Amino acid sequence: MSLPHAILTALMEKPSSGLELTRRFDRSIGYFWSATHQQIYRELGKLEQAGQIRALEPAQPARGQKKEYEVLPAGREALSAWVARQEDPKQVRDPLLLRMRAAAVVGAPGLDAELRRHLELHRRQLAEYRAIEIRDFPPERDTPGDRLRHLVLRGGIDLENFWIGWITRALEDYPQPT
Amino acid sequence: MSLPHAILTALMEKPSSGLELTRRFDRSIGYFWSATHQQIYRELGKLEQAGQIRALEPAQPARGQKKEYEVLPAGREALSAWVARQEDPKQVRDPLLLRMRAAAVVGAPGLDAELRRHLELHRRQLAEYRAIEIRDFPPERDTPGDRLRHLVLRGGIDLENFWIGWITRALEDYPQPT
DNA sequence: GTGATCATGTAACAAGTTACATGATTCC
DNA sequence: GGAATCATGTAACTTGTTACATGATCAC
Incomplete structure (x- = not known):
């Protein structure tokens, strides 16, 4: 809907x-x-x-x-x-997390390369959001509408930061094929 | 797929x-x-x-x-x-962020109550994940499969933390109907 | 006039949702 | 034997994806 x-x-x-x-x-x-x-x-x-x-x-x-x-x-x-209207947060459906879980049962050759690739994509998206933030939300403008739109953008920024943090940690922890 | x-x-x-x-x-x-x-x-x-x-x-x-x-x-x-396989992160589709953006143009009476409700739901989900973490991933077990599954669970935990952080900030910043 | 691109659409399919139907088993 | 619940399924619909079709406009 x-x-x-x-x-x-x-x-x-x-x-x-x-x-x-x-x-x-x-x-x-x-x-x-x-x-x-x-x-x-x-x-x-x-x-x-x-x-x-x-x-x-x-x-x-x-x-x-x-x-x-x-x-x-x-x-x-x-x-x-x-x-x-009230509307509950929808349940998560994320293919990368799912692939990680699948890797736990069938093995994961090359999944670290895929993680690095995703890390790069998220870094780029974050840079784009930051550029938009600087361009569209200078400190002096402060109507209620601007504040809400800025909040939404910060949601995007925080989400990218979540992914960057998680993938970085995953790469550190990644079970090495010894 | x-x-x-x-x-x-x-x-x-x-x-x-x-x-x-x-x-x-x-x-x-x-x-x-x-x-x-x-x-x-x-x-x-x-x-x-x-x-x-x-x-x-x-x-x-x-x-x-x-x-x-x-x-x-x-x-x-x-x-x-x-x-x-290579598979790009799918684009975000989040109704709450969208509703926030809609609120920026049509106004948002009562949206703060909805934010508080979501905050509570995310806190509960986080508590559930933490309980699972303690139960299923004690420090002594450390097979590669366990590490991957633990990583996935931490993804869930980090995601809930993202939401809790974002909503908390949104409530602080929320444009008051003055 | 022809090729790029602007602009609107159709068709077929895959994935996800909602409501309902029906048989088997167990407990009282 | 009646209710609860275990268990598998159908049907209809909505939403999202992929591939293709077609007309208008503009630059050359």
Whole structure:
């Protein structure tokens, strides 16, 4: 139930076309809710049918033509209701941890190389987040919205730090093939 | 592509029936790869057809009767190949971070209560992991398999600590409705 | 006019969720 | 024999993934 709300949030921040949304789901929003353009177009169709968003620039039925959407009051209400709702943290599903556990029973030749590769990827992601933090959240700006967005970004930063810490420790502890 | 490998790992650790697997996916394995009994039965069927596992206690076709599976050599090989494979970390998809971002545009009455509720849930999960750590990984045991399984558990512990830290900070920073 | 890229979509499939159905066993 | 629970499964649906199709626009 999160994708439609991710799209509504993105459209509230700025009315956009499907492709523009896709690009934003490769950056900002996508850092904590990823989606492909196929998912986005499908969901835009559903949201439009449900009367939560509507296309601007009236009625362009043509295929290859840009179509911008904006959020209607019903969409805003649906989003508010979702934010206020109780929803338990979903259970963890992480392939790397799972592979580690599998390695405990079938052996793990080369898994340390994979760990180093992941470590590098997480370091890069962290550097990207830090750059965004410096660029978008200078100390002087401090509206409530900025503070919340900054909190979210720090969530991303902390998550990358978790992975870097865990993988580093794993590599130190890694059972050496003696 | 992870569920079949999660099941193969569980069956390598100990041959089991579908219901026993379901219970283990509510505990140990489930702490980093959750699955419902419907998913498990469906996947067991596929794995059996693919010749990666087989039912013990020959040929019980009856509906309500227990059916134990064990891993065949082909299944073990498939699992080894999967452990050795390169697979990028999947992109984050977290509803709580997303709701925070939505709150930045539509407002967030009551979101702090939800944060406190999540904080409590994560504290409980952390306590459970710590209890398991003390019970299952006393300092004297130190086979390679144990070390890997312990690493995985510490991953769970670190993840809970990340959440506890982040939510605590969020509550401190939370924009007060003044 | 043709090739790149912008832009919207379809189709088929895989994975995960929710609700329900049904037989076997055990305890009273 | 009735209730609880053990145990396996079906069906319908939603969400996410992968591969492909097609039209519009712009640079050359």
